[in-house]
Amino acid sequence: MGHMTVDNDSQAAISGPMMLTRRLFVACAALLAVSSGVGHPLVSSAFAQSADPGASVFMQKLGNDAIGTFSNKSTPKEQALQHFRALLHKGFDVPYIGRWVLGRYWNQASEAQQAEYQKLFEQLIVGTYAERFIEYSGETFKIVGALPEGETDTMVTTQIIRPSGPPVNVNWRIRKKDADYKIIDVVVENVSMGVTQRQEFSSVVQQNGGKVDGLIQALRQKVGKAG
Amino acid sequence: MKLASLTRSTLRSALVAALALTATACANKPLDPGSKEAATEVNDPLEVPNRFVFAANEAADVLVLRPAAEVYVAAVPNPIRDAIHNFIDNLMSPLYIANNLLQGNFEGAQFATGRFLTNTILGAGGIADVATQAGIPNRPEDFGQTLAVWGVGDGPYLVLPLLGPSNLRDTVGYGVDTVADPVRVWGYAADHKGALYARAGANAIDRRSHVLKEVDDLRRNSLDFYATVRSLRQQQRQAEIANKPVSGPDFPDFASAPKQ
Numbered sequence: 001m002g003h004m005t006v007d008n009d010s011q012a013a014i015s016g017p018m019m020l021t022r023r024l025f026v027a028c029a030a031l032l033a034v035s036s037g038v039g040h041p042l043v044s045s046a047f048a049q050s051a052d053p054g055a056s057v058f059m060q061k062l063g064n065d066a067i068g069t070f071s072n073k074s075t076p077k078e079q080a081l082q083h084f085r086a087l088l089h090k091g092f093d094v095p096y097i098g099r100w101v102l103g104r105y106w107n108q109a110s111e112a113q114q115a116e117y118q119k120l121f122e123q124l125i126v127g128t129y130a131e132r133f134i135e136y137s138g139e140t141f142k143i144v145g146a147l148p149e150g151e152t153d154t155m156v157t158t159q160i161i162r163p164s165g166p167p168v169n170v171n172w173r174i175r176k177k178d179a180d181y182k183i184i185d186v187v188v189e190n191v192s193m194g195v196t197q198r199q200e201f202s203s204v205v206q207q208n209g210g211k212v213d214g215l216i217q218a219l220r221q222k223v224g225k226a227g
Numbered sequence: 228m229k230l231a232s233l234t235r236s237t238l239r240s241a242l243v244a245a246l247a248l249t250a251t252a253c254a255n256k257p258l259d260p261g262s263k264e265a266a267t268e269v270n271d272p273l274e275v276p277n278r279f280v281f282a283a284n285e286a287a288d289v290l291v292l293r294p295a296a297e298v299y300v301a302a303v304p305n306p307i308r309d310a311i312h313n314f315i316d317n318l319m320s321p322l323y324i325a326n327n328l329l330q331g332n333f334e335g336a337q338f339a340t341g342r343f344l345t346n347t348i349l350g351a352g353g354i355a356d357v358a359t360q361a362g363i364p365n366r367p368e369d370f371g372q373t374l375a376v377w378g379v380g381d382g383p384y385l386v387l388p389l390l391g392p393s394n395l396r397d398t399v400g401y402g403v404d405t406v407a408d409p410v411r412v413w414g415y416a417a418d419h420k421g422a423l424y425a426r427a428g429a430n431a432i433d434r435r436s437h438v439l440k441e442v443d444d445l446r447r448n449s450l451d452f453y454a455t456v457r458s459l460r461q462q463q464r465q466a467e468i469a470n471k472p473v474s475g476p477d478f479p480d481f482a483s484a485p486k487q
Contacts, residue, residue: 196455199269200451
């Protein structure tokens with residue numbers, strides 16, 4: 001429960017004069033800030049460089065689809081899970097992410113190991129994130145900007161606005177493949193999910209004497225437990 | 228008098244330690260543009276003892292801190308929790324201002340000063356964060372970040388008892404911030420050590436209460452929670468030091484690129 005809730009509650013609950021006072025406060029604060037030399041806003045010019053506008057369009061549509069799908073609470077859980085999987089594969093290049101996350105151990109793995117790893121990785125993603133989307137509770141998002149990232153990609157910056165708690169900054173690294181856009185990394189408050197998982201997997205492999213089998217074993221256990 | 232000399236000597240030894248760090252650890256500057264690949268490496272030669280301390284911290288969290296934070300969230304209404312958070316943080320402002328200045332970031336120092344004045348005067352002594360509403364978000368700067376800006380490398384990753392993930396440089400930074408903290412200086416001078424303990428406790432519970440669900444999720448979904456936390460901490464820290472998102476490692480095109 002953060003500022004947003006407080007603001008809404010108090011604005012709904014209290015009458016005119018209080019609101020005026022509040023507005024006055026904010027104005028005074030702004031004035032004081034300016035007078036102490038803190039003038040210009042922190043918003044960076046996100047559109048300064050030219051980014052592929054198609055990536056933002058793709059992101060907007062994917063987000064709308066997700067909200068549309070999961071705000072319907074009457075969907076049976078099994079079906080909601082299927083919807084999640086469909087959206088996941090529509091929006092994300094899961095095999096690419098899986099391979100990237102395994103890093104240098106990918107080439108050490110046999111083809112059979114690679115295949116089993118990719119299957120388990122997909123199940124891990126579903127197990128980790130499906131619940132959060134299915135339990136959708138009124139979050140919305142807005143696209144803040146888009147910047148070119150690397151030579152081929154676009155980083156679309158969004159803000160997830162939660163019914164309770166301060167907004168969360170989430171960046172989506174999007175790559176265009178033929179005519180399709182796919183997300184290949186998600187950066188939440190400066191933390192890359194891909195990098196985090198790569199370092200975690202690397203640690204598990206190292207704990208198991210540098211063998212990919214140790215990671216596959218751990219994934220099997222994790223996925224099995226999640227159902 | 229005694230306190231002043233103690234403070235001075237602690238400061239001096241911290242400074243010596245910092246300089247020693249500079250001398251030995253200059254090789255891996257965190258802001259080196261060539262360190263793209265280093266972004267995926269963690270310097271953790273003390274992993275075995277670190278994992279031991281991490282496990283102890285986990286136990287302390289599960290047994291004490293997490294339950295305390297849950298009770299806090301359940302028992303104390305949200306506006307009061309916000310006020311407590313704002314009050315504690317506002318009193319850290321002098322440190323943020325000083326560290327901005329030490330980093331040569333005068334704009335940052337102006338922001339921090341503006342926040343401190345705004346919240347202290349208009350925010351009823353700091354319990355209301357009117358500065359954020361007016362568009363000046365909070366941006367803590369600690370001495371660990373200052374050392375990083377001066378070119379001191381991270382040093383080995385360290386998990387500190389109760390304080391949690393850090394590294395050698397940030398541990399030194401934490402020591403310096405603690406000694407220089409005006410609230411602490413006041414607490415010792417006026418013999419109000421109880422207030423300092425109360426603040427430390429409230430601060431820990433406040434910070435923990437903001438991430439109850441997130442930490443639960445991470446714990447449940449991680450294969451190796453120690454490695455996950457280590458990675459999170461390193462990435463967040465790099466962004467805090469640079470005051471902007473840090474570009475990560477390369478994402479090659481596997482289809483056309485030669486094998487890694």
